[in-house]
Amino acid sequence: MPFAYARTIRFSDTDAAGIVFFARYLAICHEAYEEALATAGLPLATFFSDHCVIVPIAKSEASYLRPLACGEKVRVEVTPRRLSENSFALEFAIWKLPAPGSAAGDKRAAVARTEHVCISSATRERHPLPAALAAWVDGG
Amino acid sequence: MPFAYARTIRFSDTDAAGIVFFARYLAICHEAYEEALATAGLPLATFFSDHCVIVPIAKSEASYLRPLACGEKVRVEVTPRRLSENSFALEFAIWKLPAPGSAAGDKRAAVARTEHVCISSATRERHPLPAALAAWVDGG
Amino acid sequence: MPFAYARTIRFSDTDAAGIVFFARYLAICHEAYEEALATAGLPLATFFSDHCVIVPIAKSEASYLRPLACGEKVRVEVTPRRLSENSFALEFAIWKLPAPGSAAGDKRAAVARTEHVCISSATRERHPLPAALAAWVDGG
Amino acid sequence: MPFAYARTIRFSDTDAAGIVFFARYLAICHEAYEEALATAGLPLATFFSDHCVIVPIAKSEASYLRPLACGEKVRVEVTPRRLSENSFALEFAIWKLPAPGSAAGDKRAAVARTEHVCISSATRERHPLPAALAAWVDGG
Numbered sequence: 001m002p003f004a005y006a007r008t009i010r011f012s013d014t015d016a017a018g019i020v021f022f023a024r025y026l027a028i029c030h031e032a033y034e035e036a037l038a039t040a041g042l043p044l045a046t047f048f049s050d051h052c053v054i055v056p057i058a059k060s061e062a063s064y065l066r067p068l069a070c071g072e073k074v075r076v077e078v079t080p081r082r083l084s085e086n087s088f089a090l091e092f093a094i095w096k097l098p099a100p101g102s103a104a105g106d107k108r109a110a111v112a113r114t115e116h117v118c119i120s121s122a123t124r125e126r127h128p129l130p131a132a133l134a135a136w137v138d139g140g
Numbered sequence: 141m142p143f144a145y146a147r148t149i150r151f152s153d154t155d156a157a158g159i160v161f162f163a164r165y166l167a168i169c170h171e172a173y174e175e176a177l178a179t180a181g182l183p184l185a186t187f188f189s190d191h192c193v194i195v196p197i198a199k200s201e202a203s204y205l206r207p208l209a210c211g212e213k214v215r216v217e218v219t220p221r222r223l224s225e226n227s228f229a230l231e232f233a234i235w236k237l238p239a240p241g242s243a244a245g246d247k248r249a250a251v252a253r254t255e256h257v258c259i260s261s262a263t264r265e266r267h268p269l270p271a272a273l274a275a276w277v278d279g280g
Numbered sequence: 281m282p283f284a285y286a287r288t289i290r291f292s293d294t295d296a297a298g299i300v301f302f303a304r305y306l307a308i309c310h311e312a313y314e315e316a317l318a319t320a321g322l323p324l325a326t327f328f329s330d331h332c333v334i335v336p337i338a339k340s341e342a343s344y345l346r347p348l349a350c351g352e353k354v355r356v357e358v359t360p361r362r363l364s365e366n367s368f369a370l371e372f373a374i375w376k377l378p379a380p381g382s383a384a385g386d387k388r389a390a391v392a393r394t395e396h397v398c399i400s401s402a403t404r405e406r407h408p409l410p411a412a413l414a415a416w417v418d419g420g
Numbered sequence: 421m422p423f424a425y426a427r428t429i430r431f432s433d434t435d436a437a438g439i440v441f442f443a444r445y446l447a448i449c450h451e452a453y454e455e456a457l458a459t460a461g462l463p464l465a466t467f468f469s470d471h472c473v474i475v476p477i478a479k480s481e482a483s484y485l486r487p488l489a490c491g492e493k494v495r496v497e498v499t500p501r502r503l504s505e506n507s508f509a510l511e512f513a514i515w516k517l518p519a520p521g522s523a524a525g526d527k528r529a530a531v532a533r534t535e536h537v538c539i540s541s542a543t544r545e546r547h548p549l550p551a552a553l554a555a556w557v558d559g560g
Contacts, residue, residue, distance in 0.1 A: 008174075008175070008178075010167075010170075010171045010174060011170060011171075011174055011184060012167045012170065012171070027150075027152045030150075030151060030152065031150045031151075031152070034148075034150060034151055034210070034211070035148070038148075038211060044151060044210055045209055045210040045211040045212075069185055070174070070184055070185040071174070071178060071183045071184060071185040071186075072185075
């Protein structure tokens with residue numbers, strides 16, 4: 001079961017086309033990653049600095065399948081995938097929930113994928129994932 | 141009792157100073173307004189267009205009392221105040237919640253206030269608040 | 281010669297890691313697209329609505345090669361590529377300019393690619409690119 | 421003569437109402453502040469850390485006078501005002517430029533004001549403005 005993050009689309013997520021700006025989908029995916037880490041006891045604000053690593057995003061890709069409007073509810077699923085000793089990918093699916101009272105099911109609004117590389121803050125070289133992060137990636 | 145909106149500070153809310161960028165406090169307040177309206181059955185995405193009015197923000201002010209960092213939890217309180225037949229203010233307090241396990245109480249991170257004026261979409265003249273919006277403002 | 285857009289990195293582009301948040305790279309690429317369209321006489325705010333089409337982004341991908349910090353100068357190059365009668369891609373390169381006085385050359389900070397599909401506002405079906413947009417995509 | 425900063429309104433500045441989201445006006449004002457500092461030789465990214473101070477914003481206020489749409493050009497004027505040994509205010513006016521070919525003059529789209537307090541990074545106490553910053557505030 002992937003980690004699931006619930007989110008309401010906010011006015012500031014939207015643009016003049018009346019729907020969520022494409023780059024905001026990735027920001028919303030990153031929120032789901034932050035929440036998944038926090039739930040696993042790995043808070044983004046302190047975990048990496050405590051381990052003297054940074055884990056920047058090296059790549060992203062996204063397919064935008066449905067527009068999302070202000071007030072709509074989404075569920076973001078996050079699935080980590082190990083790529084190497086010092087890198088991993090996150091696969092995201094953003095599901096649009098039906099309006100209250102609707103019999104429709106959830107519909108995929110977007111899928112996205114990010115690649116993350118662990119780097120030593122001291123040497124700027126690639127560095128193995130800290131054990132707790134590796135455990136989250138491998139057990140997702 | 142003011143309406144209360146729960147929010148976690150996200151990485152994209154922060155800036156290179158390591159804390160929430162000042163303009164984002166106002167965006168977070170607006171989220172609380174959206175949630176308060178939705179809870180009152182007045183969804184921002186459709187309510188105003190259904191009533192052929194717009195309700196733009198004419199003024200804002202904010203006092204920034206404490207920094208907020210990624211992962212911290214806040215509670216945003218929203219209190220509407222009627223100003224006239226066609227305008228109202230919203231008073232916001234952003235409370236920073238203590239870290240889990242801390243005995244500290246909530247601390248005010250910011251207070252803010254916005255002024256909203258109701259305008260007819262057709263005439264661009266000031267227009268009385270729609271009844272349901274007036275009821276929410278007056279009953280807050 | 282690709283279209284080139286000059287931009288200074290702003291504080292609100294950055295996050296608590298001290299550098300530009302990954303999703304903001306795509307927003308900066310979109311600015312370059314807007315500027316390229318405006319320069320070609322195709323203003324985003326009115327061109328599409330005048331032609332009763334929307335041209336949403338269907339896919340995006342990006343590789344993040346170098347961090348960017350507040351105050352740094354970038355040049356964003358935009359190259360359109362025709363994909364079909366009703367779609368095109370944009371290829372972006374974000375180049376980080378050297379600090380004033382430095383003898384270093386420009387360095388690629390990111391490359392990105394977006395895919396855009398033209399859709400009739402009336403029928404929601406795919407629709408050929410308006411002639412002026414097609415001309416810009418095909419080589420200006 | 422106040423410092424003047426030129427800016428084009430971007431799609432990501434707008435919201436589903438089709439115009440610039442109110443909190444973005446303040447972010448745009450902050451860009452003008454960054455540019456004014458950089459022009460005065462005081463780059464935001466390094467000046468404060470070099471002087472071991474932070475200069476957070478304590479208050480903001482804004483009046484939103486006209487909507488701004490994607491593609492419109494604005495000029496942001498910044499005027500610093502000394503408040504005390506360790507604080508200053510910035511007064512902003514955002515002027516909307518006429519469309520090319522229009523005989524209309526510039527129109528004020530917003531006015532805003534921010535208050536900034538200088539604090540020692542070491543002691544977290546109020547600290548006098550560094551001399552170069554004080555010189556800029558006091559009149560360049």
